Amino acid sequence: MILRKSQLIKQYRRFRKALPSVTPFYAIKANPHPKVIKTFVRLGSGFDVASAVEMHEVLRLGAPPEKVIFANTIKSIEDIIAARKARVRLMTFDNESELYKISEHCPGAQVLLRIKVDNDRSVVNLSLKFGADADIAFLMLRKAKSLGLVPVGVSFHVGSQSKNVENYLQALEITSNILNEAEENGLPLKIVDIGGGFPIPHFDGEIGVNFERMASQIQKQIKLLFDKKVTFIAEPGRFFVGPAGILVTQVVGRTFRNNKNYYYLNDGVYQDFSGIVFDHCKYEFKTLRRGQKFLSALAGPTCDSFDTLSLDAEIPELYVHDTVYVKNIGAYSSASAVPNFNGFHPAEILVV
Ligand SMILES: Cc1ncc(COP(=O)(O)O)c(C=O)c1O
Known part of the structure; x- marks a missing residue:
């Protein structure tokens, strides 16, 4: 297996250029090879980790804790404690039971509610197992606050290898409604995590994969629907390393x-x-x-x-x-x- 660093750098730069207002957190599950992680550390990327093992690996290789998101909505108590000890404060959740675990073992953590969104025509559906219904989003975020956590925003994943930009555009619209409702009710949110899913061609001349076109539509939707104060992050895996x-x-x-x-x-x-x-x-x-x-x-x-x-x-x-x-x-x-x-x-x- 040959992994070309020049391609890792190229993909990172393509992402930054096409989505200048979105900070990438590389999802290391796609390829956790230490040299891959190191390359992205050097480029200044953030990291999405799914477990304490992944978290310790990116920290060991030089990622600062504030550039790490624990983006698994179900975490073991041991992993939540590990995150607290490692000063990784940003994490996702999609259910109440998780909030109780986080508030007990990592009080004051900054939490993002992952919502369920359409994964229409994505090769890998990632909303079957995770994601809260959008209509209870505000209640969940308010619950987080009442438990002493810091509800900072909303995350979603449109499914992996998603060639359908509508998934992103629709998810952003739903997210913007949640942010508006939260703001009106005294709970201003500041982060939107648009997940991964960005597609790559697997075949020569494959049609329907045009990252730059897709990104420009996403970027426009962000400008249209959100206040400038909102910070955007993403969790690309496949796009960075495939x-x-x-x-x-x-x-x-x-x-x-x-x-x-x-x-x-x-x-x-x-x-x-x-x-x-x-x-x-x-x-x-x-x-x-x-x-x-x-x-x-x-x-x-x-x-x-x-x-x-x-x-x-x-x-x-x-x-x-x-x-x-x-x-x-x-x-x-x-x-x-x-x-x-x-x-x-x-x-x-x-x-x-
Ligand atoms: C929570 C989360 N973030 C990011 C990713 C990476 O997605 P992709 O490789 O499609 O960019 C995944 C993939 O499973 C995921 O589950």
């Missing part, structure tokens, strides 16, 4: 079955292609051979039939030791690989 990754695999065996060539690679769904399962991702498989292409199957190395990568890859005929590679695979790939299934390990990571 384009940096190139996975290089090798054919370890081949056969002919079901009327097509089957090629077995030295990496599969239990390793760096785990995104096929958990990220619902489809990849473009490329080879170094030229010539006529045939409909072929690609499979991983384990004994599980489920470890199949594609049944309809259009590729030239391949031989043992040939290379098959995939671009734009830096996010949700090695991050969710298991270490040793069947004795096969995820690829070595080279940061260049």
